[in-house]
Amino acid sequence: MKSFTIVPAARLVGEIAVPGDKSISHRAVMLASLARGPTRVTGFLPSEDCLCTLRAFQALGVDIEVEDPTTLSIENRFHRLFPPREALDCGNSGTMMRLIAGILAGQPFRSRLVGDASLSKRPMGRILEPLERMGAHIRAEGEKETPPLALEPAELHGIEYELPVASAQVKSCLLLAGLHAQGTTRIVEPSPTRDHTERLLVHFGVRPLREGRALLIQGGLSLEGRDFCVPGDFSSAAFWIAGAAAMPGSEIRIRGVGLNRTRTGLLGVLLRMGAQIEESVEEASGEGEPRGSLLIRGGKLRGTQITKEEIPNLIDELPVIAAIASLADGETQIRGAEELRVKESDRIRCMVENLRRFGVPVDELPDGMIVEGGHPIRAARVSSFGDHRVAMACSILALRADGRSRIDDVGCVDTSYPGFSKDLHKLSQAAVESAPGWKDYLSWVQPSPKTSGGEQEPRRPVVAVDGPSASGKSTVAKALAKALGIAYCNSGLVYRAITWSLVDKGVDLDREQSFKSAVRSMKLECRIEENELHVRIDGKEVGQEVRSPAVNAAVSRVSASPWLRKRLLPLFRKLADDRALVMEGRDIGTAVFPGTRFKFYIDADPKVREQRRQKQGESDSIEERDWEDRSRKAAPLRCAADAVFIDSSRMTVEEVVLRMLEELRKRGFPLPKESSVS
Numbered sequence: 001m002k003s004f005t006i007v008p009a010a011r012l013v014g015e016i017a018v019p020g021d022k023s024i025s026h027r028a029v030m031l032a033s034l035a036r037g038p039t040r041v042t043g044f045l046p047s048e049d050c051l052c053t054l055r056a057f058q059a060l061g062v063d064i065e066v067e068d069p070t071t072l073s074i075e076n077r078f079h080r081l082f083p084p085r086e087a088l089d090c091g092n093s094g095t096m097m098r099l100i101a102g103i104l105a106g107q108p109f110r111s112r113l114v115g116d117a118s119l120s121k122r123p124m125g126r127i128l129e130p131l132e133r134m135g136a137h138i139r140a141e142g143e144k145e146t147p148p149l150a151l152e153p154a155e156l157h158g159i160e161y162e163l164p165v166a167s168a169q170v171k172s173c174l175l176l177a178g179l180h181a182q183g184t185t186r187i188v189e190p191s192p193t194r195d196h197t198e199r200l201l202v203h204f205g206v207r208p209l210r211e212g213r214a215l216l217i218q219g220g221l222s223l224e225g226r227d228f229c230v231p232g233d234f235s236s237a238a239f240w241i242a243g244a245a246a247m248p249g250s251e252i253r254i255r256g257v258g259l260n261r262t263r264t265g266l267l268g269v270l271l272r273m274g275a276q277i278e279e280s281v282e283e284a285s286g287e288g289e290p291r292g293s294l295l296i297r298g299g300k301l302r303g304t305q306i307t308k309e310e311i312p313n314l315i316d317e318l319p320v321i322a323a324i325a326s327l328a329d330g331e332t333q334i335r336g337a338e339e340l341r342v343k344e345s346d347r348i349r350c351m352v353e354n355l356r357r358f359g360v361p362v363d364e365l366p367d368g369m370i371v372e373g374g375h376p377i378r379a380a381r382v383s384s385f386g387d388h389r390v391a392m393a394c395s396i397l398a399l400r401a402d403g404r405s406r407i408d409d410v411g412c413v414d415t416s417y418p419g420f421s422k423d424l425h426k427l428s429q430a431a432v433e434s435a436p437g438w439k440d441y442l443s444w445v446q447p448s449p450k451t452s453g454g455e456q457e458p459r460r461p462v463v464a465v466d467g468p469s470a471s472g473k474s475t476v477a478k479a480l481a482k483a484l485g486i487a488y489c490n491s492g493l494v495y496r497a498i499t500w501s502l503v504d505k506g507v508d509l510d511r512e513q514s515f516k517s518a519v520r521s522m523k524l525e526c527r528i529e530e531n532e533l534h535v536r537i538d539g540k541e542v543g544q545e546v547r548s549p550a551v552n553a554a555v556s557r558v559s560a561s562p563w564l565r566k567r568l569l570p571l572f573r574k575l576a577d578d579r580a581l582v583m584e585g586r587d588i589g590t591a592v593f594p595g596t597r598f599k600f601y602i603d604a605d606p607k608v609r610e611q612r613r614q615k616q617g618e619s620d621s622i623e624e625r626d627w628e629d630r631s632r633k634a635a636p637l638r639c640a641a642d643a644v645f646i647d648s649s650r651m652t653v654e655e656v657v658l659r660m661l662e663e664l665r666k667r668g669f670p671l672p673k674e675s676s677v678s
């Protein structure tokens with residue numbers, strides 16, 4: 001399963017053009033496929049969703065030539081559609097299924113529409129009812145009117161229909177069905193929704209009539225093919241618009257983006273929140289799709305209230321609005337958005353869950369949420385829940401977290417924005433490019449967390465060595481201690497020893513009470529003998545067994561316990577009471593001895609670390625372990641702000657130790673007269 005690892009960034013900087021609009025790409029292929037004469041579509045979005053529409057019309061007998069991924073030549077040479085040989089796959093796309101159902105409902109042949117697991121859970125009752133009233137023979141095969149949809153041949157007639165819920169998909173489905181029906185179809189919208197279908201119908205020569213809230217379409221009119229250029233997708237641009245607006249110091253320009261007023265509700269919300277946005281419409285030819293560019297400068301935003309009336313024009317942007325509301329000062333309320341529960345995921349539930357993981361206080365409401373902004377964002381591991389907009393919204397928020405975050409299951413991003421991760425990299429890296437090679441380090445630099453009792457410089461000199469798994473900490477810390485002639489303490493050995501004992505006794509680590517009472521009843525002894533830490537549990541000195549695969553797999557769960565860490569803290573500190581030492585671990589410079597002046601953070605490229613561990617012949621999922629160590633609440637793995645960062649990927653052990661000795665000398669460590677590395 002694909003995931004994104006997001007390194008924090010201070011701001012977004014740069015200029016981009018986002019890929020073609022998804023909603024418009026679907027509709028352009030559909031209408032060009034129904035038209036007489038050829039159409040060349042440029043700027044098409046070659047996402048999974050839109051490719052499903054393209055393949056479906058090829059299967060219905062339309063000639064569609066893909067000149068390049070974003071340019072299509074479309075011609076329906078026979079002025080009719082042909083029965084498809086097999087079910088038409090709508091993938092993840094609700095737009096495709098609902099709109100194509102409108103086209104196929106009035107055809108003289110059978111067809112069947114299927115979708116992926118997520119689409120197969122989405123409600124289709126809202127199109128079935130009006131289509132049946134128009135005379136369609138259409139049946140949802142799934143439970144509670146969900147896909148697949150089976151359509152039998154039918155002749156349609158116009159109806160008058162008032163939409164119970166504002167929905168551009170239902171409106172478009174009925175407009176397309178109305179095109180193939182006898183008489184006039186009159187559709188009344190409770191409030192305006194995106195009008196791409198109407199604009200494209202005009203582009204292809206059929207003008208629906210507008211009477212207040214009603215739209216009228218005459219059946220039997222034919223469309224004429226005409227070249228069309230799809231504008232950039234405002235809903236894809238929304239991630240950068242919202243992200244840049246909420247990150248002080250950002251400055252981005254987005255070119256060639258669609259600025260249709262029925263889509264740009266986000267801009268009004270952001271301006272209300274205090275955003276700095278300049279819009280210049282470059283092309284608004286008649287009733288075509290307006291497009292232009294946006295310049296966004298970042299600043300501090302304030303919370304706002306989003307009301308039911310605003311929802312239709314920013315429905316797809318609500319996940320990213322929820323994300324950046326977390327960065328704004330004060331509270332943001334999103335109400336009247338129950339529609340979000342039946343999108344690619346239940347976007348209310350999923351965003352609430354993910355925001356909480358990022359440490360954002362948020363209340364879930366039946367029709368939205370209340371986000372309390374302005375709190376620090378914690379690095380987190382979250383899931384997209386298979387929803388592209390959830391994945392991208394969380395990626396934007398992760399840029400502001402206090403460490404690396406991971407967004408799992410991001411394959412879905414390709415359904416609307418195939419180049420998202422590249423653009424994320426481009427816009428967020430621009431801000432740190434001034435320090436090439438150091439961005440990883442900068443992302444981990446943290447002010448040392450507040451701790452009690454360890455802020456003062458220890459009585460005896462302590463060298464703190466931290467870093468991720470297999471970075472070489474133990475090796476260099478041991479060699480350094482030897483060179484300095486002082487004690488070497490491996491704090492990980494203590495966590496490993498406790499874990500080994502718990503695993504050996506079969507303690508259920510998920511049951512807090514059993515875990516605590518097993519630890520309490522353990523006799524743990526930590527002694528420095530011959531300048532090295534020795535650990536005994538219940539009288540037995542631990543050895544190689546603490547590096548077993550079972551211990552490797554469980555130790556980070558054990559060490560994540562704040563209760564255990566608090567218990568071990570005085571024990572580690574006590575070791576330095578009467579001797580100088582080098583102590584290595586994950587939190588030595590940030591939590592155990594934050595007051596020492598001698599701190600190192602040893603790192604290496606993940607691939608190099610993986611190879612080093614393999615070479616040691618150990619079975620150890622170091623990526624998982626690092627992840628857990630970095631994302632736990634209590635004393636997570638971080639590079640202290642005042643630590644010396646050493647990337648050992650291309651260094652020998654000796655080079656690393658010499659570098660450390662040099663730094664210790666500069667920082668005034670009492671070096672023995674002759675310190676050599678051996």
Ligand SMILES: Nc1ncnc2c1ncn2[C@@H]1O[C@H](COP(=O)(O)OP(=O)(O)OP(=O)(O)O)[C@@H](O)[C@H]1O
Nearest residue numbers: 468469470471472473474475612648651652653656
């Ligand atoms: N430049 C280097 N610096 C340190 N170790 C290196 C270097 N090059 C190779 N190694 C090797 O990498 C392996 C892993 O090192 P080590 O066990 O010290 O890592 P670690 O960070 O203490 O890991 P863990 O925290 O998982 O126990 C060792 O076999 C070590 O000899």
Ligand SMILES: Nc1ccn([C@@H]2O[C@H](COP(=O)(O)O)[C@@H](O)[C@H]2O)c(=O)n1
Nearest residue numbers: 491492493495555556559585586587625
């Ligand atoms: N200061 C520390 C040291 C270790 N841990 C935890 O123990 C695990 C094993 O450590 P090794 O150095 O022997 O690999 C490590 O993954 C941490 O979970 C710790 O939390 N703090």
